[in-house]
Amino acid sequence: MSNIIRGKTIVESRERRSWAEPYKIKMVERLKTTTREQRLRAIAEAGYNTFLLRSKDVYIDLLTDSGTSAMSDHQWAGIMMGDEAYSGSENFYHLEAAVQKFYGFPYMVPTHQGRGAEHLLSRIMIRQGQTVPGNMYFTTTRLHQELAGATFVDVIIDEAHDPASLHPFKGNVDLAKLQALIDREGADNIPYVCVAATVNMAGGQPISMQNMRDVHALCARHGIKIFLDATRAVENAYFIQQREEGYKNRSVASILHEFCVYSDGATMSGKKDLLVNIGGFLAMRDPNIYQQASSLVVVFEGMHTYGGLAGRDMEAMARGIEEAVDDDHIRARVGQVEYLGEKLIGWGIPIVLPVGGHAVYLDAKRFLPHLTQDQFPAQTLAAELYIQGGIRSMERGIVSAGRDPVTGAQRYPKLELVRLTIPRRVYTQAHLDVTAESVADCFDRRASITGLTMTYEPQYLRFFQARFEPIA
Numbered sequence: 001m002s003n004i005i006r007g008k009t010i011v012e013s014r015e016r017r018s019w020a021e022p023y024k025i026k027m028v029e030r031l032k033t034t035t036r037e038q039r040l041r042a043i044a045e046a047g048y049n050t051f052l053l054r055s056k057d058v059y060i061d062l063l064t065d066s067g068t069s070a071m072s073d074h075q076w077a078g079i080m081m082g083d084e085a086y087s088g089s090e091n092f093y094h095l096e097a098a099v100q101k102f103y104g105f106p107y108m109v110p111t112h113q114g115r116g117a118e119h120l121l122s123r124i125m126i127r128q129g130q131t132v133p134g135n136m137y138f139t140t141t142r143l144h145q146e147l148a149g150a151t152f153v154d155v156i157i158d159e160a161h162d163p164a165s166l167h168p169f170k171g172n173v174d175l176a177k178l179q180a181l182i183d184r185e186g187a188d189n190i191p192y193v194c195v196a197a198t199v200n201m202a203g204g205q206p207i208s209m210q211n212m213r214d215v216h217a218l219c220a221r222h223g224i225k226i227f228l229d230a231t232r233a234v235e236n237a238y239f240i241q242q243r244e245e246g247y248k249n250r251s252v253a254s255i256l257h258e259f260c261v262y263s264d265g266a267t268m269s270g271k272k273d274l275l276v277n278i279g280g281f282l283a284m285r286d287p288n289i290y291q292q293a294s295s296l297v298v299v300f301e302g303m304h305t306y307g308g309l310a311g312r313d314m315e316a317m318a319r320g321i322e323e324a325v326d327d328d329h330i331r332a333r334v335g336q337v338e339y340l341g342e343k344l345i346g347w348g349i350p351i352v353l354p355v356g357g358h359a360v361y362l363d364a365k366r367f368l369p370h371l372t373q374d375q376f377p378a379q380t381l382a383a384e385l386y387i388q389g390g391i392r393s394m395e396r397g398i399v400s401a402g403r404d405p406v407t408g409a410q411r412y413p414k415l416e417l418v419r420l421t422i423p424r425r426v427y428t429q430a431h432l433d434v435t436a437e438s439v440a441d442c443f444d445r446r447a448s449i450t451g452l453t454m455t456y457e458p459q460y461l462r463f464f465q466a467r468f469e470p471i472a
C-alpha cells in the first residue's frame with residue numbers, strides 16, 4: 001500500500017521527489033475573501049445547508065467535483081468547433097468514436113448529464129417490483145431505480161461501511177451477498193447489477209479488476225446484465241494500476257478498457273472524470289437496448305445525436321475523454337486528493353481511509369462524537385467549516401441518505417461524512433494547505449460545536465434544499 005500514502009511534503013528529506021501538476025495556468029478567476037461576520041450571515045440565510053450558499057460567498061469551493069473542473073485550451077478550442085446542426089452533428093460522431101475507443105461500448109446516446117442516463121436505463125430495464133443490487137447506493141442512481149419500481153439492495157463488502165478499514169478495494173462487491181440475493185429474489189427479478197467505480201458514497205473507493213471479473217462470471221451464470229456507473233471509472237482504473245497485482249506497467253487507458261469489458265453498458269456523468277461542465281451519456285453493447293434508448297432519449301433529453309447537449313458540449317466531452325485517461329493527468333488529480341488527506345492524517349483528524357479518488361471525507365461521527373446522528377453531525381461540520389474558512393464542503397450522511405420510500409422511516413447510514421471534493425485542475429497546493437488548516441481549526445474547537453435541527457425537508461433528494469437551524 002506504499003503508493004497510497006504519497007503526500008508531497010510529508011517527509012521533508014532529500015529522498016523525497018515532488019511531482020507537479022501537468023499543466024500551467026493561462027487564465028485565472030478571481031476569488032473573494034469574506035469576514036467571519038459575513039459568513040455567519042450567509043450560512044444562516046442558506047439554512048445551514050452549503051448547497052444553498054451563493055458561490056460568490058465561497059472562498060474555496062469543495063462542494064463537488066461535478067462540472068467544476070477546468071477545461072483545457074484544447075477543449076475550449078473544441079467549443080469553437082461546435083457543429084450546432086439539429087441532427088447528425090459532427091461533434092456527436094467525435095464523441096461516439098471516443099466512447100467506442102476508450103470505453104469499448106459500440107452504442108451510446110448523449111444525455112444532459114449522468115442522471116439523464118440513469119433515468120433512461122432505469123425505464124428501459126426495470127419492471128415494477130424488481131430488485132437492483134449495487135455496490136452502495138448513489139443518490140440519483142437509486143432514486144431513478146426506485147421511481148421505475150425497483151428496490152435497491154446494497155451488496156458492497158462490509159469494509160466499505162468502516163471508515164477506518166484499510167482495504168485497498170473497499171468498493172468491491174460482496175459475492176456472497178450478491179449470490180444470496182439472486183437465490184432469494186430469482187435472477188428473473190434482477191434486471192441488472194449496478195456496479196459503481198469508484199464508489200462515491202463509500203469515500204471514492206475503488207473496485208478491483210479481479211472483483212469485476214468475478215461479478216461478471218457470477219452474473220453470466222445467471223444471465224444477469226451488469227451496468228457500470230462509469231462516472232469515475234478513470235479514477236478507478238488508476239487505483240487498479242497503483243494497487244492491483246499485474247497492472248503496474250499498464251496504462252490507465254488500457255485498464256479502463258479492460259474494466260469495461262466485464263459489463264453490458266454504462267451510465268456516465270461527463271461532469272466528473274471527463275472534465276466538462278455539463279454532459280453525460282448512456283452506453284451499451286446490446287442493439288435492442290440501444291434502440292429503446294434512442295427512442296426514449298427523444299422524449300426526455302433530445303434527439304439521439306444530441307441528447308440535450310449542444311454540439312460544442314459534445315466536442316468538449318470527446319476531447320475530455322482523451323485528456324482524462326492520460327496517466328500524468330490522473331496521477332496528479334488523485335495526487336492532489338492524497339496530499340490533502342495525508343496532511344489531515346498527520347494532524348490526527350479522523351478521515352475515511354484509504355484516501356479516495358476525488359475527495360477527502362471527514363468522519364463526522366469521530367470528529368463530533370458528542371452529537372447524536374439526529375443532530376446531523378456532518379451537516380453541522382460542513383456549516384462550521386464554511387464559517388471557519390469560507391470553505392464549502394458537502395454532507396454525505398443522514399441527510400443525504402433520506403427516507404425509506406415505502407415506510408417513510410428515516411435511514412440511518414453507518415457513515416456520517418463531510419466530503420471535501422477536489423475539482424480537477426482548479427486549485428493549487430496552497431489552496432489545499434489553507435483548507436487543511438481550516439479543518440484543523442474546527443478540530444481544535446470541536447467540543448464547543450453544537451448540532452442542528454431540520455426545519456424544512458423536501459420530498460426528493462432532500463440534501464439539496466433542506467434547511468436547518470442551530471439547536472438552541
Ligand SMILES: *Cc1c(COP(=O)(O)O)cnc(C)c1O
Nearest residue numbers: 113114115138140200231269271
Ligand atoms: C454525479 C454522479 C452521478 C449523477 O450524475 P449527474 O451528472 O450529476 O446527473 C451518478 N453517479 C455518480 C457516481 C456520480 O458521482
